[in-house]
Amino acid sequence: MSEKESFRCKLVTYDEIVEWTRDLAKKIRACDCKPTVIIGLTRGGWVPARLLCDLLGVKKLYAVKTEHWGVTANPDGKALLTQELNARIDDEEVLLVDDITDTGESMSIAKAHLQDMRPGVLKTAALLHITRSTFVPDFYSVEVPADGWTWFIFPWNRNEDLRTLLPKTLYEEKGEADIQKAFREQFQIDVPLEDIRTTLEDLEAAGTVTRAGEKWTRA
Numbered sequence: 001m002s003e004k005e006s007f008r009c010k011l012v013t014y015d016e017i018v019e020w021t022r023d024l025a026k027k028i029r030a031c032d033c034k035p036t037v038i039i040g041l042t043r044g045g046w047v048p049a050r051l052l053c054d055l056l057g058v059k060k061l062y063a064v065k066t067e068h069w070g071v072t073a074n075p076d077g078k079a080l081l082t083q084e085l086n087a088r089i090d091d092e093e094v095l096l097v098d099d100i101t102d103t104g105e106s107m108s109i110a111k112a113h114l115q116d117m118r119p120g121v122l123k124t125a126a127l128l129h130i131t132r133s134t135f136v137p138d139f140y141s142v143e144v145p146a147d148g149w150t151w152f153i154f155p156w157n158r159n160e161d162l163r164t165l166l167p168k169t170l171y172e173e174k175g176e177a178d179i180q181k182a183f184r185e186q187f188q189i190d191v192p193l194e195d196i197r198t199t200l201e202d203l204e205a206a207g208t209v210t211r212a213g214e215k216w217t218r219a
């Protein structure tokens with residue numbers, strides 16, 4: 001039997017995303033900043049960045065990308081800039097947007113890159129800010145205390161995260177209902193059986209899990 005990994009997760013809904021983004025837009029308006037360019041830090045910052053463009057009336061939406069050496073909930077935080085900005089931002093009022101600041105690595109790397117491109121103003125925003133982050137964004141909607149660290153399963157990442165988490169429930173072979181129970185025990189989330197089935201199908205196709213009758217095991 002292998003190790004039983006456990007950490008707090010939260011399934012985030014699109015309604016929560018809209019609520020947090022509206023709150024963020026309100027805070028940005030209140031400080032009298034009017035971004036002329038919004039840059040989404042991909043992949044997590046894309047949806048919030050697009051929503052903020054709509055709320056704040058911003059037409060110029062660009063992207064930069066950082067990537068982590070790791071997968072879901074790997075807190076080592078090592079990040080690299082893998083896509084530079086391919087637009088001019090000199091003299092623009094720039095808002096760099098991500099979904100969450102956790103270690104703060106992605107935001108600091110992306111901000112340093114944009115600073116080199118001589119924007120007029122450069123501000124940063126995240127929906128969620130975990131207080132352990134070494135980087136504090138200028139704007140955020142929700143503050144998460146470091147001791148309340150949680151892996152947020154964003155709606156745009158739900159399938160990918162479930163594919164990462166599900167094999168961790170298979171420290172011993174299980175049926176679908178037991179996998180659902182293990183999600184509750186190990187990760188504090190209620191995952192509908194339908195999602196568990198879809199995830200198992202994806203993982204079986206990828207050769208990550210195998211089935212013997214009603215039971216599933218890691219391949």
Ligand code: ADE
Pocket residue numbers: 100101102103150151152153154
């Ligand atoms: N990306 C980096 N940290 C995260 C977290 N705690 N939850 C979801 N996505 C993240």
